Amino acid sequence: MKILEDILSQDVNKIWSASCKIRHIRDTKILNLLAAQIPQILRATDGIQMGASEVHLSSALKKLNFVERNNEVSSEKRLCFCELYLTDIFYSPIEEEKLGYVEINEVQNIPWNEKYQCICRACKQYFHVDAREYHYTWFEWTKK
Ligand SMILES: [Zn+2]
Numbered sequence: 001m002k003i004l005e006d007i008l009s010q011d012v013n014k015i016w017s018a019s020c021k022i023r024h025i026r027d028t029k030i031l032n033l034l035a036a037q038i039p040q041i042l043r044a045t046d047g048i049q050m051g052a053s054e055v056h057l058s059s060a061l062k063k064l065n066f067v068e069r070n071n072e073v074s075s076e077k078r079l080c081f082c083e084l085y086l087t088d089i090f091y092s093p094i095e096e097e098k099l100g101y102v103e104i105n106e107v108q109n110i111p112w113n114e115k116y117q118c119i120c121r122a123c124k125q126y127f128h129v130d131a132r133e134y135h136y137t138w139f140e141w142t143k144k
Pocket of ligand 1: 080081082083120121122123124125
């Protein structure tokens with residue numbers, strides 16, 4: 001699997017690219033395959049100077065740990081993928097809507113700080129999202 005090869009490659013750009021892809025995958029077969037490789041990923045990325053891409057790798061690992069944890073509990077205790085929005089500032093509500101995961105109900109176009117109201121299409125949880133500008137745009141998601 002290309003994503004797995006990339007994240008194990010010890011090449012910063014490939015690790016970054018694979019990590020960003022993992023952020024948006026919801027296919028449980030692929031996620032389970034990747035989650036089974038967490039120890040290998042940790043070993044392969046240990047000591048690699050990721051710089052600004054570090055946050056993407058740690059978000060990818062957080063997601064794979066989330067997948068693993070979900071697999072260990074009974075189905076009614078499984079958390080929805082939207083829980084990850086609370087801990088990863090790179091989930092754009094616009095992109096999530098394009099992927100069909102959320103529906104944006106309201107946008108407030110405040111310069112430098114757009115605000116969104118949206119709902120997870122899977123579990124119907126409402127979110128308030130603040131878009132913030134620093135050297136890049138990031139998003140702060142809170143449950144409503
Ligand atoms: Zn949800």
